[in-house]
Amino acid sequence: MDENRMSQNDTCIYDGEDTKFKIDYESNTYNIYQFLNNHPGGVNYVKPYESKDVAQPMRRYDHSKAAYYLLKEYQQGGRKKDEDDLERLVDWNKPMLSQVGKLGTKYSEWVISPVDRRLRLFDSDLLEYLTITPWYVVPMIWIPIIIYLAVIGTKKYIHITKDASPFIPVVLSISEGIVLWTLIEYSLHRWVFHMEPSGKSKSMIYFHFAIHGLHHKVPFDSRRLVFPPFPAAIITFTIYKLTSLFFCDSTHLLVIAGGLLGYVVYDMIHFYLHHGAPDENSYFYHLKRYHNQHHFAHHNSGFGISSVFWDKIFGTALHLRKLAKSIKW
Known part of the structure; x- marks a missing residue:
């Protein structure tokens, strides 16, 4: 697997045939099936764009920086690790609380950049x-x-x-x-x-x-x-x-x-x-x-x-x- 992409264990992408809702954005394909019911604009605003390029609609409806960041979660093949991706600063396979302190001045930007996954806070099971x-x-x-x-x-x-x-x-x-x-x-x-x-x-x-x-x-x-x-x-x-x-x-x-x-x-x-x-x-x-x-x-x-x-x-x-x-x- 491409080492610059996060594994399926790191993200929450569904790959089953009945769990696909794909869109295109800037030459990449995204499966946003699991996000449909969480989309702030509702399912009815999103469904017409299935299998279509959403670059212009996203600009037209004035999507926030957080929205573009969240979209990366659903990239087909796994989230791509690039220089602009703040998730490269932490390891999602480890408890998160012990890691956030090292983010320093990057923390405030990282914490309001949403991801769609579960988070483990502590190493202790209790x-x-x-x-x-x-x-x-x-x-x-x-x-x-x-x-x-x-x-x-x-x-x-x-x-x-x-x-x-x-x-x-x-x-x-x-x-x-x-x-x-x-x-x-x-x-x-x-x-x-x-x-x-x-x-x-x-x-x-x-x-x-x-x-x-x-x-x-x-x-x-x-x-x-x-x-x-x-x-x-x-x-x-x-x-x-x-x-x-x-x-x-x-x-x-x-x-x-x-x-x-x-x-x-x-x-x-x-x-x-x-x-x-x-x-x-x-x-x-x-x-x-x-x-x-x-x-x-x-x-x-x-x-x-x-x-x-x-x-x-x-x-x-x-x-x-x-x-x-x-x-x-």
Whole structure:
């Protein structure tokens, strides 16, 4: 095999007769079958170009740099290793976390250049297991905790306030927690997850990649879309301690229950935006288009996942252009 091409084990190209959807671009052929349902523009925009040259359509529809980079994943015969390919800087057959620190100033460009493959983070099987989370694990773990906090929080509220009609205050406190979560969601995504390491600090690169960078690098890896319970528990405990300084003892647990409910909804929405097919003009249709723009074109805008409210407040909202026809995923 040509040593300048990545092997089929390194990429995720399907070669079966029933799993082919080929296009041509600059004298090369690409099988984008596995990408069809993930294409931000939908299947219906892509299908007319099967077995055709897409150079002009890609320019006409103003594809991002990330789109051209991702296309390399599907090159027939394997991804070609050239001087412009940032993947030559790492070894995809080895755990990635230990490698990203050496990227230095190249890290920021590499991490927003998406690939379509699965990623191993740790050499340790135990640590790797703790970072891989099927979507259903999140509600399975957190919903019982939310119910427990809501029940205990209600009892605590009644005990402290002696309120004989606690329904409205309890609902308001839980709702307050849900609203608070939307601000936490935006703040974490914008100022923590999207901080840009200088390239001089390996520890900052490791941290950034572990908490969010890997998701931008492998956006289609369904095992790494929702937040693993262990780090989520650490963040929850930190938020619990911080909010105890601002909320009264009688409602604090109820606010936390609401915040956790907001988090679970956020994580489920995030997974759906990547793998769901929302109907035209629905709330999630807009959010999916919005989130795709954040991933593949405007990394420093569009930080809202479950809502675009705080993007509008802080001036980071994305404008989605009007399309000639609706998108079908």
